[in-house]
Amino acid sequence: MDRTLEITDRTTACLAGRQIAEVELVYRSKVKPSERPQIKNSRHIFDLFISHWDMDKMELNRVLDIYEMSVEGTTGTIADAKLIFATALKANANKLAISHNHPSGNLKPSNEDIALTRRLANTGKFLGMPVLDHLTISKDGYFSLCDEGLI
Numbered sequence: 001m002d003r004t005l006e007i008t009d010r011t012t013a014c015l016a017g018r019q020i021a022e023v024e025l026v027y028r029s030k031v032k033p034s035e036r037p038q039i040k041n042s043r044h045i046f047d048l049f050i051s052h053w054d055m056d057k058m059e060l061n062r063v064l065d066i067y068e069m070s071v072e073g074t075t076g077t078i079a080d081a082k083l084i085f086a087t088a089l090k091a092n093a094n095k096l097a098i099s100h101n102h103p104s105g106n107l108k109p110s111n112e113d114i115a116l117t118r119r120l121a122n123t124g125k126f127l128g129m130p131v132l133d134h135l136t137i138s139k140d141g142y143f144s145l146c147d148e149g150l151i
Contacts, residue, residue: 027091042133042144045097049137079116081123088129096124099135099142107136107143114150121151 029036039045079100088096098120100113109117117134124131133146145151 025087025090039095039097039132042135042142042147045099045133045144046135046137046142049097049099049135053137081116081120084120085123085127085129089127093129095130095132096120097132097135099137101137103138105138105140107138107141109134109136109143109145109150114145117145117151 037044037048039048079098084096084098098117113134113136117131120134121131131151133144134151135145136143
């Protein structure tokens with residue numbers, strides 16, 4: 001694999017000699033920046049994400065992503081904006097593209113999808129890390145919130 005994402009658990013001395021667990025998220029790329037794919041539109045994002053997903057598991061509500069932030073249950077999942085941006089910041093990302101699936105195959109975003117996307121876009125603006133798009137993906141295609149003017 002050309003990139004490494006590690007999560008390690010270390011124990012560190014802290015306040016008054018107490019021990020605490022520290023989680024360290026480290027991103028190490030073995031690919032030169034000039035050799036990395038460029039994102040120019042929603043189709044590029046879709047092609048990149050879909051190439052990393054296990055299509056056989058997509059219907060089982062467990063989608064494997066470039067970085068799998070959350071595993072969907074039968075009625076939904078929680079996307080934590082803090083974890084999304086912590087991961088992107090640790091990876092030294094300049095921009096962010098997000099995707100999730102609707103196991104039903106219905107690509108229309110829910111009100112919650114749109115609200116989350118807007119919160120993430122606002123946070124990204126504040127951090128100088130724009131959210132390029134949020135795609136809803138199924139085996140049959142995708143829905144781009146950016147293309148539809150929802151970001």
